[in-house]
Amino acid sequence: MIPPDTVQKILDATRIEEVVSEFVSLHRRGANYMGCCPFHNEKTPSFSVSPSRGIFKCFGCGEAGNAVHFLMKHEHFSYPDALRFLANKYGIEIKEKELTDEERQAQTERDTLFHVSEFAQKHFADLLYNNEDGRNIGLAYFYERQLNDDIIKKFGLGYCLDEWEAFTKYALAQGYSEDALVKSGLSIKKEENEKRLYDRFRGRVMFPIFNASGRVLGFSGRVLSSEKTAAKYVNSPDSEIYNKSNTLYGIFQAKNAIARQDLCFLVEGNIDVISMHQSGLENTVASCGTSLTREQIRMIKRYTRNVTLMYDGDPPGIKAAIRAIDLLLGEGMKVRVVLFPDNDDPDSYAKKYGSEQIQSFVKENALDFVHFKTGILLKDAGKDPLKISQAASEMVNTIALVGDLMERTESVRECSSIMRIPEETMAQSVAKAILRNKQKAYEEEQKTSGTAPQETSQPPADETNTEPTTPLTTNSGNQFLQSFYPCEEQEKKIIEILLNHGNSTIKKPAKDENDNDIFEEYYVAALVIGDILNDNIKFDNPLYQSIFDEYATFLQQGSLPHDQHFVNHPKEEVRMLAATLLSHPYTLSESWLKKHNISTPSPSDPNVIANDVHDSILNLKMKKLEQKITEAKEQLKTTTGDEDIIILLGQIKQYEAVRMALGRELNRVIM
Numbered sequence: 138m139i140p141p142d143t144v145q146k147i148l149d150a151t152r153i154e155e156v157v158s159e160f161v162s163l164h165r166r167g168a169n170y171m172g173c174c175p176f177h178n179e180k181t182p183s184f185s186v187s188p189s190r191g192i193f194k195c196f197g198c199g200e201a202g203n204a205v206h207f208l209m210k211h212e213h214f215s216y217p218d219a220l221r222f223l224a225n226k227y228g229i230e231i232k233e234k235e236l237t238d239e240e241r242q243a244q245t246e247r248d249t250l251f252h253v254s255e256f257a258q259k260h261f262a263d264l265l266y267n268n269e270d271g272r273n274i275g276l277a278y279f280y281e282r283q284l285n286d287d288i289i290k291k292f293g294l295g296y297c298l299d300e301w302e303a304f305t306k307y308a309l310a311q312g313y314s315e316d317a318l319v320k321s322g323l324s325i326k327k328e329e330n331e332k333r334l335y336d337r338f339r340g341r342v343m344f345p346i347f348n349a350s351g352r353v354l355g356f357s358g359r360v361l362s363s364e365k366t367a368a369k370y371v372n373s374p375d376s377e378i379y380n381k382s383n384t385l386y387g388i389f390q391a392k393n394a395i396a397r398q399d400l401c402f403l404v405e406g407n408i409d410v411i412s413m414h415q416s417g418l419e420n421t422v423a424s425c426g427t428s429l430t431r432e433q434i435r436m437i438k439r440y441t442r443n444v445t446l447m448y449d450g451d452p453p454g455i456k457a458a459i460r461a462i463d464l465l466l467g468e469g470m471k472v473r474v475v476l477f478p479d480n481d482d483p484d485s486y487a488k489k490y491g492s493e494q495i496q497s498f499v500k501e502n503a504l505d506f507v508h509f510k511t512g513i514l515l516k517d518a519g520k521d522p523l524k525i526s527q528a529a530s531e532m533v534n535t536i537a538l539v540g541d542l543m544e545r546t547e548s549v550r551e552c553s554s555i556m557r558i559p560e561e562t563m564a565q566s567v568a569k570a571i572l573r574n575k576q577k578a579y580e581e582e583q584k585t586s587g588t589a590p591q592e593t594s595q596p597p598a599d600e601t602n603t604e605p606t607t608p609l610t611t612n613s614g615n616q617f618l619q620s621f622y623p624c625e626e627q628e629k630k631i632i633e634i635l636l637n638h639g640n641s642t643i644k645k646p647a648k649d650e651n652d653n654d655i656f657e658e659y660y661v662a663a664l665v666i667g668d669i670l671n672d673n674i675k676f677d678n679p680l681y682q683s684i685f686d687e688y689a690t691f692l693q694q695g696s697l698p699h700d701q702h703f704v705n706h707p708k709e710e711v712r713m714l715a716a717t718l719l720s721h722p723y724t725l726s727e728s729w730l731k732k733h734n735i736s737t738p739s740p741s742d743p744n745v746i747a748n749d750v751h752d753s754i755l756n757l758k759m760k761k762l763e764q765k766i767t768e769a770k771e772q773l774k775t776t777t778g779d780e781d782i783i784i785l786l787g788q789i790k791q792y793e794a795v796r797m798a799l800g801r802e803l804n805r806v807i808m
């Protein structure tokens with residue numbers, strides 16, 4: 138709860154070069170500082186710090202941000218903790234914001250839930266060793282799973298007695314309220330009006346779920362009786378402190394090893410996590426009680442970008458792995474996969490072969506996602522050309538999720554070589570898929586913009602992580618733009634045409650030297666740019682003007698920009714715009730499709746493009762004229778001098794005449 142003006146004060150005082158140089162040795166180079174990047178391995182410095190802009194940027198791995206981001210990334214601080222670090226460094230006092238009554242009550246409720254959960258964990262762990270049933274049933278089970286006492290204690294495992302209300306009664310006697318017991322999910326009220334509370338986890342071995350800083354959030358309880366009706370695992374319901382989609386089982390015990398090894402192993406079950414830790418693979422976590430979520434991935438990302446999935450080799454395991462790959466890549470992670478053979482899971486494999494064997498197995502059998510997924514898809518496709526084509530397009534979609542250009546290029550190279558598709562073809566398809574994704578994201582954003590903000594979910598229980606989202610240049614302000622720039626739609630259409638069809642050719646009627654009717658071929662870009670420059674039309678939106686100018690410069694130099702020029706543009710806002718405006722549906726190259734006997738969709742009809750170009754230019758001119766007329770009429774209201782009024786009226790008349798002419802031309806074409 139750091140007040141915004143204090144945050145600003147901290148940011149103002151912060152000198153990025155001073156912060157970074159606490160961790161990285163920096164050397165001055167011109168206005169900037171250079172050093173070896175702490176986020177990837179390198180011998181020659183490509184890590185740059187700019188004091189004037191207050192940012193760092195690595196030209197090797199692409200990591201970039203301000204001092205707060207640096208601390209969050211380097212020291213694994215939460216956003217408020219990074220600010221506190223800086224406040225401390227620059228001697229700025231933080232007066233934590235006064236809580237409102239509501240906030241204080243929520244805070245108290247959270248505290249109460251933390252306390253009762255911690256109490257329960259200690260109690261269950263105590264029963265495991267100091268109660269007869271605990272030893273004979275609970276501990277016996279863990280021993281049978283070959284877990285040793287050290288690991289049982291490390292994970293705080295326990296046992297809940299097989300009685301209806303033993304725990305609840307004990308907790309109430311210790312002063313915990315019914316309300317807290319019910320809200321934490323430890324006790325259940327069967328009916329709303331019923332007085333009696335029951336133990337949720339009776340007769341189960343208990344796996345406490347910790348947050349990253351080691352507080353107990355909830356439990357997962359495994360049944361031991363052979364009762365067929367009982368669920369194998371029962372988990373705490375979501376509560377004020379526990380939300381299963383942003384919790385990772387084992388993160389507290391694993392986080393240091395994950396950061397140290399710069400690698401996280403992701404397994405499917407709680408017992409797999411514990412078993413891996415016992416085998417020395419302490420960088421292992423699981424997404425407990427749910428399939429992998431984005432929130433869980435972001436949690437891992439605070440410690441590493443590298444994830445190796447260790448899922449079962451059966452069809453559900455493979456399916457889960459394939460889903461997880463896309464999700465992980467989408468969050469900027471690097472993914473490898475290990476599948477265990479012969480129906481083994483990490484736990485059973487570790488037991489069969491021991492810890493050295495499993496460590497070397499994982500090392501030798503981790504496949505990068507390209508090899509893993511193409512292997513699965515091609516095996517499934519056999520020699521069926523249609524299925525091979527589908528496999529290729531699935532791989533294209535997955536590779537398109539890789540955010541880093543170098544990594545993506547490498548993935549394309551590997552995949553095209555495995556699938557025997559020309560690298561160029563694959564690269565083009567991937568580029569198109571990326572554009573399509575961006576388009577989709579843009580449309581989604583359009584749909585949701587104006588409605589209530591989506592992310593109203595509470596912060597993860599382990600941190601009061603109020604990290605603001607980076608103010609990326611997105612299109613969410615589009616509605617605003619439309620009222621700000623009257624010709625926004627028409628201007629955008631011109632840029633869209635340039636980007637999509639600039640290097641297509643269309644035919645226009647003309648006369649030869651003997652006055653015969655002929656058709657001349659023009660590049661769309663030459664036509665559009667020539668026409669707009671000719672009428673001396675300026676774009677109101679400076680972003681569009683800059684793209685237009687850049688395109689015009691290419692033309693003046695007698696060339697056309699490369700397909701990918703604007704998509705890979707150094708300016709982020711240009712890249713974003715190009716990506717949203719380029720909207721070709723993804724297709725494999727014609728020659729490849731022909732080779733595999735798949736019929737191709739017909740390319741865009743030049744006549745359609747020609748009409749589109751014609752209308753769009755006229756629409757822009759029309760809108761610009763209307764704008765001028767409106768402006769002149771506005772001006773008329775405040776003009777007093779007779780002569781000035783006459784000049785203005787003359788101008789308006791002229792504009793109206795041109796507008797009539799344009800209107801006629803537009804109508805003719807539209808009809």
Ligand SMILES: [Zn+2]
Nearest residue numbers: 174177195198
């Ligand atoms: Zn780097």
